[in-house]
Amino acid sequence: MKEDKASSTAYSVVHGILHTAKNPQLSHLVDDDTTEACTMILSASTEGRKRLAQLNSPMGSKLLPFLEWLLLPGITLNYVLRKKFIEEKVLEAISDSTIQVINIGAGFDTLAWRLSRRFPSVTFIEIDHPATSIEKTKALSKTSFSSPNLFFAAADLSKTSLESVLENCSGFDAKRKTLYICEGVLMYLDEVHVIEIFDAIKGLTGSGSLFVFSCMEPGKSDKNNVRPLLHLYLKLKNERYRWYIPDTAIKHFVDERRYSFMEMANSETYLQNYLPKGYKKTLHQGEYIVMAKAR
Numbered sequence: 001m002k003e004d005k006a007s008s009t010a011y012s013v014v015h016g017i018l019h020t021a022k023n024p025q026l027s028h029l030v031d032d033d034t035t036e037a038c039t040m041i042l043s044a045s046t047e048g049r050k051r052l053a054q055l056n057s058p059m060g061s062k063l064l065p066f067l068e069w070l071l072l073p074g075i076t077l078n079y080v081l082r083k084k085f086i087e088e089k090v091l092e093a094i095s096d097s098t099i100q101v102i103n104i105g106a107g108f109d110t111l112a113w114r115l116s117r118r119f120p121s122v123t124f125i126e127i128d129h130p131a132t133s134i135e136k137t138k139a140l141s142k143t144s145f146s147s148p149n150l151f152f153a154a155a156d157l158s159k160t161s162l163e164s165v166l167e168n169c170s171g172f173d174a175k176r177k178t179l180y181i182c183e184g185v186l187m188y189l190d191e192v193h194v195i196e197i198f199d200a201i202k203g204l205t206g207s208g209s210l211f212v213f214s215c216m217e218p219g220k221s222d223k224n225n226v227r228p229l230l231h232l233y234l235k236l237k238n239e240r241y242r243w244y245i246p247d248t249a250i251k252h253f254v255d256e257r258r259y260s261f262m263e264m265a266n267s268e269t270y271l272q273n274y275l276p277k278g279y280k281k282t283l284h285q286g287e288y289i290v291m292a293k294a295r
């Protein structure tokens with residue numbers, strides 16, 4: 001990641017969501033609140049406005065599907081589907097008395113922003129690299145709404161521990177039942193930092209803490225449809241993948257960290273749960289979501 005530039009992949013996620021919202025076959029997957037929040041975030045920066053202009057131009061709107069085909073087939077829709085699954089897990093946890101939601105590497109995700117209004121008694125905390133966090137808070141500060149239960153913490157998690165980030169965040173309360181999200185992030189960290197995050201969560205809010213996170217299958221896995229060119233692209237953006245784990249190994253991995261594996265979702269889950277019957281277009285393969293609970 002470039003130290004002084006907001007994450008390019010964080011922009012790509014929001015860009016992809018708005019692209020999906022424009023597709024008549026799939027627009028029902030993106031609600032108006034999300035579209036509005038994504039547009040607001042992109043409108044606040046030069047890079048974001050460039051992406052909005054692309055979405056609105058006939059030529060530009062063809063570029064994203066082309067890049068997707070070249071690098072990561074099906075990824076645009078995957079952003080929307082994984083977020084739908086994660087939001088369901090967050091809502092289930094809130095209805096089961098979770099009162100703190102912490103999004104690690106939140107990027108330009110809109111869940112905390114939207115749900116903090118709906119659930120004023122739940123604390124939402126977003127953590128991201130300073131270069132991305134600053135763009136996000138700048139965008140949200142332009143709106144008239146401020147949520148007293150929404151907090152932002154800026155930190156490079158390869159240099160600062162999750163414990164010290166949260167212990168210095170005024171909104172954080174170690175006594176609250178907490179769900180942590182780490183979506184589209186762990187693959188950018190070295191395994192040592194991935195393990196530190198698992199350990200930190202246990203140390204911060206203890207057993208019963210919920211953790212929903214995404215993982216990548218190894219590049220050479222036949223469960224992956226990532227194209228080799230993606231790695232060159234990510235290298236140019238300074239956002240290389242560093243951590244992979246096959247889905248067959250994830251239960252053992254979470255068990256070793258003293259978490260109980262609860263559930264996993266992948267493109268098959270999304271196809272069954274969210275897509276119209278007979279949906280035939282290519283879905284992203286390789287990223288999967290895991291829900292686990294600290295023991």
Ligand SMILES: C[S@@+](CC[C@H](N)C(=O)[O-])C[C@H]1O[C@@H](n2cnc3c(N)ncnc32)[C@H](O)[C@@H]1O
Pocket residue numbers: 001007009010013104105106107108109127128129132155156157158159182183184185188189
């Ligand atoms: C692909 S984006 C995902 C954003 C968001 N979670 C989502 O799914 O919409 C990856 C995010 O990880 C964050 N990130 C990557 N490395 C990080 C680090 N070392 N410390 C903090 N954040 C990091 C980036 O800033 C970026 O927002």
